[in-house]
Amino acid sequence: MEQTITSLLLEHSEQLFGMKLEASHFQFQKTKKELKGDITLVIFPFVKMLRCSPQEAGVKIGDFLVAHAGFISSYEVVSGFLNLVVSDAYWIEKLNEIQSETLYGWAKPDSASRIMVEYSSPNTNKPLHLGHLRNNFLGYSVSEILKANGHKVVKTQVINDRGIHICKSMLAWERFSPINAAGERETPQNTGLKGDKLVGKYYVEFDKQFNSEAKAIISQWEQGDFEGFSEELKSEFLKLEAAKEGKEAKALKGIEDKIKDLAKNQTTILRDAKEMLIKWEARDPQVYLLWTTMNGWVYDGFDVTYKAMGVDFDKLYYESETFLLGKDMVLEGLEKGVFYRKQDGSVWIDLTSDGLDEKLVLRSDGTAVYITQDIGTAVDRFKDYPDLSSIIYTVGNEQDYHFKVLFLILKKLGYDWADQCAHLSYGMVDLPSGKMKSREGTVVDADDLMEEVVAKAAEMTRERGHLEGMTEEEKEELFQLIGMGGLKYYLLKVDPKKRMLFNPEESIELNGNTGPFIQYAHARIRSLIAKAGTMPSNTIASALLPEEKEIVQLLSEYPVVVKEAGRELSPALIANYTYELVKAYNHFYQSVYILNEPNTELRELRLILSDSVAKVIRSSMQLLGIRVPERM
RNA sequence: GGUCCCGUAGCUCAGCUGGAUAGAGCAACUGCCUUCUAAGCAGUAGGUCUUUGGUUCGAAUCCAAACGGGAUCACCA
Structure with a gap:
């Protein structure tokens, strides 16, 4: 509609204003609630060019639109704003249109380019946590949103399955796992523990031993005993000790951390882990077997978690298979002069002219680094x-710099698609108690959290839900749907870019701006429609109540919101939109009769309106990866 | 220290490329279930949009600085 008005005015701009106007002059907004009208054109931008008062300009444009745009029935000019009243007939036609479309608001499938979305990408040494939940829900939802915008989407992750951290769990398991009567160390099978949890347990165990060994070394040093350590180390330690003198708490902690690092590097347990990594890289059969076994456990565990999350992937990349891939690119870039080699053999790129630093791309020993x-x-x-147009990396904003560098390097290597790639950089999830820290045990485990929200949903639904006639299985399904819906909505409703606070109590709330609030609205409508029996295919009503018009207006915005969410890679826009729609519907629901409306024409209109709202709720929630129930 | 991000009601968040009197939810207080699901609705109260300058018809929004919070700057990933 805005476009129609714009092009209409552009077409006649010479006869109306005596000059050519540009589309950029047209600013539309929704008319303020208290005022008469549906859509508002801001007049100010024209005033200067037309050399007349806002009032005159408004009247001129308003008169013209009433005469030439069929759907504008009247207007009002209020202090520089032209408030246009759109005829009810237009909105009713719009409603019929919406009702007739099955995939309303979405672009034609496969009508746009192929995009790869990377998300999750965990380490295989510990279980997934709350941060991963935000990551996964975001990545999955953005994939759905891109599909709704016509894109073909490849969902992927790169699994961080190698490196020193993996060796740590492996070593700890070999060394510290108790051996049972059958002569076996702990396995998921003989302990009943989820694979990722079991491996994570040994990662923690490693850290414990690691720290106590380091602590022992430090106290040895503190007593002046440097037996078995180099002179260099001794002087380094003494230097740091001396630096502690008179320092404030913050600086002091920094120095102590340095001392700790110094000691950690001297531990035998770390040396052993490093040795294991070297063996792994040399494909030592024993280490390799251990590695595949323990990673296998982790994958089994992750599968369970992903299933509970309701996310999946089309293609997996494993770091163990890709970590060497970049070397050829680096050598190629070296030839092209994009990179340069230092004396020690390490390879670098100088990004100082782009306002960044020098960045290492290959170690002096020729091994690959992360980038x-x-x-x-x-x-x-x-x-x-080959038909990929872009990769979207769903990764936390602590890696902003990394991706800036990555895209820049790819660009310099001559890959034009680098400009199309994007870092979907999301903010950290904080707890009311502060940051999540694995060392302090304040990490919220993904499985535990999901179990908890579902249990809570079950409890509350049993209290007040409409469960009669449902089988136990159906009930479980419903609790799952509500609990997970609440959690997903909670994590997706805020702007992905922003750091957010996770409040456990709020995340299982059912009232207000929550997933269950939206699911409830859907259930109410579905039950209404079930009672209605038949659904009319279109309405012949001729007038709308304000409550009804409000809803049609909102419904008509849905396609715009889907596009916007795709452009911004923001599920939050979908969530906020749906919340607005539901609020408007609830208001309408409470103020008029629907099924009980005696007038057939009105009843049909309201049924169609309700059905369309349910349809858009279902569709928008699908974009967030949230399912909606028929009853609750 | 360099670079980047953030600062809106007691709390958690909306506020699109500058537009009318800055909006929701939670928490607090008032009402509404013998008509379609009260996980709902209607209402009251709550604000110097961190501060100070600038840009202009007009700034929460754009620019600059200050203050406060966070991230990052590894031959870690």
Whole structure:
């Protein structure tokens, strides 16, 4: 409609204003609630050019639109704003249109380019936590939103399955696992523990031993005993000790951390883990077997977690298979002069002219670093999917710098698609008690949290839900749907870019701006429709109540919101929109009769309105990965 | 220290490329279930949009600085 008005006015701008106007002059907004009208054109931008008062300009445009745009029935000019009243006939036609479309608001499937969305990408040494939940829900939802915008989407992750951290769990398991009567160490099978939890347990165990060994070394040093340590180390330690003198708490902690690092590097347990990594890289059969076994446990555990989350992937990349990929790119770039080699053999890129630093891309021993692999993986992905237009990396904002560098390097290597790639950088999730810290045990486990929200949903639904006639299985399904819906909505309703606070109590709330609030509205409508029996295919009503018009207006905005969410990669826009729609519907529901409306024409109108709202709720929630119930 | 992000009601968040009197939810207080699901609705109260300058018809929004919070700057990932 805004476009129709704009082009109409542009077309006649010479006869109306005596000059050519530009589309950018047209600013529309929804008319304020208290005022008469549906849509408002801001007049100010024209005033200067037209050399007349806002009032005159408004009247001129208003008169013209009433005469030439069929759907504008009247107007009012209020202090520089032209408030246009759109005829009810227009909105009713709009409603019929919405009702007739099955995939209302979505672009034609496969009508746009192929995009890869990467999300999750966990380490295989510990279980998934609350931060991963935000990551996964976001990545999944953005994938759905892109599909709704016509894109073909490849959901992917790169699994961080190698490196020193993996060796730590492996070593700890080998060394510290108790051996049972059958002569076996702990396994998921003989303990009943979820695989990722079991491996995570040994990662923690490693850290414990690691720390106590380091502590022992420090106290040895503190007593002046440097037996078995180099002179260099001794002087380094003494230097740091001396630096502690007279320092404030914050600086003191920094120094103590440095001392700790110093000691940690001297522990035998770390040396052993590093040795294991070298063996792994050399494909030592024993280490390799241990590695595949323990990773297998983790994958089994992750599968369970992903299933509960309701997310999935189309293609997996494993770091163990990709970590060498970037090396060729680096050598190629070296030839092109994009990179340069230092005396010690390490390879770097100088990004200082782009306002960044120098960045290492290959170690002096020729091994790959994190970014080397990312370069290789990106190129590889475009080879795997030749029609790929972009990769979207759903990764926390602590890696903003990394991706800035990555995209810049890819660009310098001559890959034009680098400009299309994006870092969907999301903020950290904080707890009321502060930051999540694995060392302090304040990490919220993903499985535990999901179990908790579902249990809470069950409790509350049993209290007040409409469960008669449902089988136990159906009830469980419903509790799952409500609990997970609440959790997902809670994590997705805030702008992804922003750091957010996770309040456990609020996350299981059922009232207000929550998932269950929206699900409830859907259930109410569905039950209404079930009672109605038949659904009319269109309405022949000729007038709308304000409550009804409000809803049609909101419904008509849905396609715009879907587009916007796709452009911004923001599920929050979908969530907020749906919340507005539901609020408007609830208001309408409470103020008029629907089924009980005696006038057939009105009843049909309201039924269609309700049905369309349910449809858009279902559709928008699908974009968030949230299911909606028929009853609750 | 360099770079980047953030600062809106007691709390958690909306506020699109500048537009009318800054909005929701939670918490507090008032009402509404013998008509379609009260996980709902209607209402009251709550604000110097961190501060100070600038840009202009007009600033929560754009620019600059200050203050406060966070991230990052590894031959870690």
